[in-house]
Amino acid sequence: MNSLTARRAVWYWNKNGKPGRMPFPNPPRAFEHKFVPDFQKLQQNRDAIVRSCQLRGDKQADVNKVMQLHDRWTTLDAEIQKQTTARMKSASVDEAREVKVKINALTAEHKETETELIQEASKIPNEIHPDAPESTPRLVYTSNHPISNDVVDHITLGKELDLFDLQQCASVTGDKFVYLKNEASVLELALIHWSVNFLIERGFTVVSPPDLIRQRVATACGFSPKDSDLCLTGTAEIPLTALYANRIIPDEIMPIKMVGFSHCFRMEPPSNTNKGIYRLHQFSKVEMVMICKPEESERRHQEMLEIQKEMVEQLDIPYQVLDMPVHDLGATACRKYDIEAWMPHRKGYGEITSLSNCLDYQSRRLGIKYRYESKPHEEFYAHTLNGTAVAVPRVLCAILENCQSEGKIHIPKALHPHSMGLKEIVFK
Structure with a gap:
């Protein structure tokens, strides 16, 4: 155990009822976490996840809408990068200002799309184990x-x-x-x-x-x-x-x-x-x-x-x-x-x-x-x-x-x- 891990150690009870030492994770931050969906798995297993929603009777989740929003979000992200590069190569101040206006509009749309994307993705339920019964216990x-x-x-x-x-x-x-x-x-x-x-x-x-x-x-x-x-x-x-x-x-x-x-x-x-x-x-x-x-x-x-x-x-x-x-x-x-x-x-x-x-x-x-x-x-x-x-x-x-x-x-x-x-x- 290195010195940093040792400083993060806490006391706990072991199975013999005696105190022991156990390394602890990094100190916590205030809980403000943004959900990070696994879009790669969603894309690869789209049919299985759609079936999961159907079997669960989930009428709120819309996998196709989530993937459309993700495609739009990805397109906007690429366009922002493209316009940012174009602005750096602008031949004049006026041209740079015009590009900046485009970037600001794209960034606003990108942020709105991301908010809706996370909101819709959070409605998608977990995947189903292949051995889980479909109808009766x-x-x-x-x-x-x-x-x-x-x-x-x-x-x-x-x-x-x-x-x-x-x-x-x-x-x-x-x-x-x-x-x-x-x-x-x-x-x-x-x-x-x-x-x-x-x-x-x-x-x-x-x-x-x-x-x-x-x-x-x-x-x-x-x-x-x-x-x-x-x-x-x-x-x-x-x-x-x-x-x-x-x-x-x-x-x-x-x-x-x-x-x-x-x-x-x-x-x-x-x-x-x-x-x-x-x-x-x-x-x-x-x-x-x-x-x-x-x-x-x-x-x-x-x-x-x-x-x-x-x-x-x-x-x-x-x-x-x-x-x-x-x-x-x-x-x-x-x-x-x-x-x-x-x-x-x-x-x-x-x-x-x-x-x-x-x-x-x-x-x-x-x-x-x-x-x-x-x-x-x-x-x-x-x-x-x-x-x-x-x-x-x-x-x-x-x-x-x-x-x-x-x-x-x-x-x-x-x-x-x-x-x-x-x-x-x-x-x-």
């Missing part, structure tokens, strides 16, 4: 845990055991907010501490992100917040990924692996199937984010999926893994896996985690690059991935309903070191 894996519907649902348990209070919270805050109480509150803390510790042991660095973010940061990550300079974040993915906005990461410290706990805020539509605490406007969640080199992102995606499966296995709940179809990817993801747990109160499976590979969609909008020490003058856009570690209310539903026997709720053994002595909840 593909079942990838089903656990061998036994499934039972002969249980007491979490809504009844919450009322009888005073585990949470939706009614009082509705009068204090509004519908779809909750007070977690007693054993449910203890389990929330246990799930957070267990999951963060689990990921630290696997090389993730723990980060406590803010719950408020600037609108332009959320937009750069592929979200569409309402008009406001500051907005509540719907997931820790946004501030965690933006921690490296406008930064150039030394290749030797990649991949960047982060785990963060935050409160998430969602505008959820009303639904008769989402009763109890399964879907809330505010909830606690632990999130994983990884920033890696492009050639590694598919392998890292599978690595993160195996981590999620291992975590759900330790919670002793039945689950299945789905490869999600194109219309469920949103604009940012190239491919997405969901893990669904068996939810007796829903009489079916319900999503508890998702895991997305966003390729360079976010990094081009946030300005996240990396650089090789051997090539200090070349910079490359990184790939970003994000996935749920624990969405607390949904995992609580799954534990309360799936871990019942003999009138007791048996707390998963993985949580015992973190549950303040709570190992079971008696309800009969």
Whole structure:
């Protein structure tokens, strides 16, 4: 490590719980990054990207318009260079003034075209992984845990055991907010501490992100917040990924692996199937984010999926893994896996985690690059991935309903070191 890198080092926790040193990227600048589209890829893969827009049902993106604007922008750029050269060779002052007027007009049009080009290009969604299903989810894996519907649902348990209070919270805050109480509150803390510790042991660095973010940061990550300079974040993915906005990461410290706990805020539509605490406007969640080199992102995606499966296995709940179809990817993801747990109160499976590979969609909008020490003058856009570690209310539903026997709720053994002595909840 050279002296400059050493001065940029920060302390972090390693898997043994001891402080270590890790080189850090260059100091950040204020986030004002202009999206840089990959026009070469857009030109080469035009048909595939048009099909991506069609399969996603995206009616705003217009690939042909973007390429027409890019052609116009390129033509104007070349004409400006030509007129600038002509001005330098002008035979008289009057001729030079005439050329300058042309240059000013061309420059104004060039700037307007560039603004429209970036605006239209930013509407184009990510490309689609060739193995992603087009219409319906593909079942990838089903656990061998036994499934039972002969249980007491979490809504009844919450009322009888005073585990949470939706009614009082509705009068204090509004519908779809909750007070977690007693054993449910203890389990929330246990799930957070267990999951963060689990990921630290696997090389993730723990980060406590803010719950408020600037609108332009959320937009750069592929979200569409309402008009406001500051907005509540719907997931820790946004501030965690933006921690490296406008930064150039030394290749030797990649991949960047982060785990963060935050409160998430969602505008959820009303639904008769989402009763109890399964879907809330505010909830606690632990999130994983990884920033890696492009050639590694598919392998890292599978690595993160195996981590999620291992975590759900330790919670002793039945689950299945789905490869999600194109219309469920949103604009940012190239491919997405969901893990669904068996939810007796829903009489079916319900999503508890998702895991997305966003390729360079976010990094081009946030300005996240990396650089090789051997090539200090070349910079490359990184790939970003994000996935749920624990969405607390949904995992609580799954534990309360799936871990019942003999009138007791048996707390998963993985949580015992973190549950303040709570190992079971008696309800009969």
